[in-house]
Amino acid sequence: MDEHDTPDEQAVLRSTTALHGDDGDISRARRLAAGFLIRSQDEDGLPVSRPAVDLIRLVVTELVTDARKHAPGPATMELRITDGMMEIGVWDVDPVLPVARAADAGRLGQHGLEIVMAVAHSSEARRESAGKRVTVRIPLADDPGEALPGHRSL
Structure with a gap:
């Protein structure tokens, strides 16, 4: 479900x-x-740049895959757009915070x-009363003039 915050608050798409x-x-x-x-742009x-869409798809894939792999069961994904950024939050039931491993080719x-x-x-990444939430922010436009093909751009 998408919603807009009240006019007194910063405009946030969610x-x-x-x-x-x-x-x-x-x-x-x-x-x-x-x-x-696409809806946010239209x-x-x-x-919204093409590279941003590709990065957001990649990040969503990785975050949801990790939630499925390490915390089988219910989860939620929240998308928010504010200040030219897409914020992707994935909550799952496992309270253990993820840790990046050392690089190893x-x-x-x-x-x-x-x-x-x-x-x-x-x-x-932060623990919540139940489980944890991992939140990532990705800029929407590398070049504000580069929009998705076939969609309106500012």
Whole structure:
């Protein structure tokens, strides 16, 4: 569900999605994030670059994959746009905070958090009363003039 904050507050576009721990969560989360960006551009005129969309899809994939892998069960993904940034928050039931492993070119897999930290403007992981939330911020426009093909740009 998308909502706008009251006029007295900073304009924030928001979408929250329940993830049920099934096999379709990852691809559904990617589609929802891309659709949210397209709607934000079409309906609100926000500039969104193609590289930003690709990075956001990658980050959503990694965060939701980690939630499924390390905390099977329910999770939520919250998308927020504010100050030219997409904030992606994924909550899951496991209270253990993720830790990036040391770089190792010979290691197969388990590079997701390293990748997320490398492409994010900022990231945070914190425990909550139940579980944890990992939040990542990605700039929406590398070049404000570069919009998604076929969509309006400012």
